[in-house]
Amino acid sequence: MKAFTIPEFYRSPVISKVKQFRKIQDPRKKDNSPTVLDFGPVIYYVARHFGFCYGVENAIEIAFRALEENPGKRLFLLSEMIHNPEVNKDLSERGVQFLQDTEGKQLISFDTITPADIVMIPAFGAPVPLVKMLEERGIHTENYNTTCPFVERVWKKSEQIGKTKHTIIIHGKNKHEETRSTFSRSELDSEAVVVVRDMEESKRLGVYLLGKKSQSEFEQEFQGKFSKGFDITKHFEKVGVINQTTMLATETQEIADYVKGLMVEKYGKEKIAVHFADTRDTLCYATNENQEATYGLLETDADLAIVVGGYNSSNTSHLAELCSRKFPTYFIESAGEIADKNTIHHFDYPTKKHLITSPFLPVKEPVKIILTSGASCPDAVLEGVIRRLNEFYSVRSTEEVVKHLQAVSS
Numbered sequence: 248m249k250a251f252t253i254p255e256f257y258r259s260p261v262i263s264k265v266k267q268f269r270k271i272q273d274p275r276k277k278d279n280s281p282t283v284l285d286f287g288p289v290i291y292y293v294a295r296h297f298g299f300c301y302g303v304e305n306a307i308e309i310a311f312r313a314l315e316e317n318p319g320k321r322l323f324l325l326s327e328m329i330h331n332p333e334v335n336k337d338l339s340e341r342g343v344q345f346l347q348d349t350e351g352k353q354l355i356s357f358d359t360i361t362p363a364d365i366v367m368i369p370a371f372g373a374p375v376p377l378v379k380m381l382e383e384r385g386i387h388t389e390n391y392n393t394t395c396p397f398v399e400r401v402w403k404k405s406e407q408i409g410k411t412k413h414t415i416i417i418h419g420k421n422k423h424e425e426t427r428s429t430f431s432r433s434e435l436d437s438e439a440v441v442v443v444r445d446m447e448e449s450k451r452l453g454v455y456l457l458g459k460k461s462q463s464e465f466e467q468e469f470q471g472k473f474s475k476g477f478d479i480t481k482h483f484e485k486v487g488v489i490n491q492t493t494m495l496a497t498e499t500q501e502i503a504d505y506v507k508g509l510m511v512e513k514y515g516k517e518k519i520a521v522h523f524a525d526t527r528d529t530l531c532y533a534t535n536e537n538q539e540a541t542y543g544l545l546e547t548d549a550d551l552a553i554v555v556g557g558y559n560s561s562n563t564s565h566l567a568e569l570c571s572r573k574f575p576t577y578f579i580e581s582a583g584e585i586a587d588k589n590t591i592h593h594f595d596y597p598t599k600k601h602l603i604t605s606p607f608l609p610v611k612e613p614v615k616i617i618l619t620s621g622a623s624c625p626d627a628v629l630e631g632v633i634r635r636l637n638e639f640y641s642v643r644s645t646e647e648v649v650k651h652l653q654a655v656s657s
C-alpha cells in the first residue's frame with residue numbers, strides 16, 4: 248500500500264514499533280489477536296489494526312501539501328477534513344478555515360469565497376450540488392480534493408446499480424458528511440434512494456418494501472431520508488444496498504441479506520438476480536480490519552477497554568460499541584480526558600452524553616487494559632494515553648517493554 252508523507256508529530260515511535268513487529272510476524276494479516284505491551288503492573292492489549300487508514304493519511308498529505316504550496320492564500324475546507332479534533336485543530340492553527348460544520352451548518356458564507364481562494368474537499372467527499380456551486384463561482388476543488396478512494400469506490404458501485412435501475416438503499420447516518428455526499432450521487436445515478444441507519448430501521452423499511460404500509464406513512468417515517476419522488480409502489484421492485492464506509496461491516500451484510508430475503512419472498516428465488524443487486528464489495532478495508540481486530544480484543548481477559556478517537560467519528564464509535572459488549576469501555580479523545588488515577592471523562596456515543604466515571608481503574612495488579620483507536624486518530628495520541636496511564640503505576644521502561652513485544656496468540 249502507498250506510503251504517505253504525513254507530519255512526524257502524528258507518528259509515535261512506540262506504536263510504530265508495535266505495528267512493525269506485527270507486520271513482520273503476521274505479513275498476511277491473518278492473526279487478529281492483539282499485541283501485548285507488558286509494563287508490569289499494567290498490561291495493554293493493543294488491537295491488531297487501529298489508527299490512521301489509507302484515506303486519512305491521503306487526506307492529511309494533501310492538506311499539508313496545500314498549505315505548503317499556497318503561502319499567503321486563504322485556505323478553506325468544506326467541513327472537517329476527518330473526524331479527529333487534533334488534526335482539525337492543527338489545520339486550523341495553520342490558517343485553514345472551515346466553511347461548514349459536520350452536519351452542513353454554514354460557518355462562513357460562500358459569498359465571501361473568491362476564485363483566488365483554495366477550497367479543499369474533505370475525505371468524506373462533498374455533495375454534488377455544493378461542488379457545482381463552487382465551480383460556478385470559479386472555485387476549483389480538484390487540486391486539493393481529499394476524498395478517500397474507498398468512498399469513491401462506493402460511488403462507482405452506486406453508479407453501476409443505478410444504471411440497472413435499482414433503487415439504492417444506503418446503510419449510513421443520514422446527517423454524516425459521507426452519507427450526504429453518497430446520497431447526492433446516488434440521487435443522480437438512480438431514480439430512488441433511501442437511507443437506513445441500522446437493522447431496526449431496515450426492518451421498518453421492509454414493511455414498505457412488501458407493500459404493507461402506505462406512501463404517506465413512508466414519507467412520515469422516513470422523512471429527510473429518501474429522494475424526491477420516491478414512490479413505494481414502483482421503487483421497491485429492484486434494489487441494492489451500499490454503505491457509509493465506516494458503518495458496522497457485519498450490520499451492512501445483515502441488512503443486505505435481510506433485504507435480499509424480502510426480495511426472494513416478493514419475486515421468488517429464480518428472479519432474485521434481477522431484483523437484487525449484489526454490492527458485497529463496498530466495505531472499506533480499514534473499517535473491516537479495525538472491526539475484525541476488535542473482535543480479537545473481545546477474546547482477551549481484559550479488565551476494561553479504552554477507545555481513542557474523535558467523538559463525531561463513526562468508525563471509532565463502532566469500535567467502542569463492540570468493546571462495550573464485553574468490557575467497561577471508555578471512549579475518549581485524548582490523554583487529557585484521564586483526570587487522575589480515579590477519574591476519566593468519556594463519551595457515550597448512543598446517548599451523545601459526556602460522562603465522568605470514578606473510579607475507572609480496578610484496584611488490582613496487573614490491570615489489563617484494551618487499547619484501540621479509530622481510523623482518524625494519530626498514533627501519537629494513543630501513545631499519549633499509554634504514557635498518561637503509566638504515570639499511575641511503577642512501570643518497566645518503554646524500551647524494555649518494546650524489546651519483549653508479543654502477540655496474545657504467540
Ligand code: SF4
Nearest residue numbers: 300302395397492531
Ligand atoms: S475509513 Fe476507509 S473509507 Fe474512511 S477514510 Fe479510511 S480508508 Fe477511506
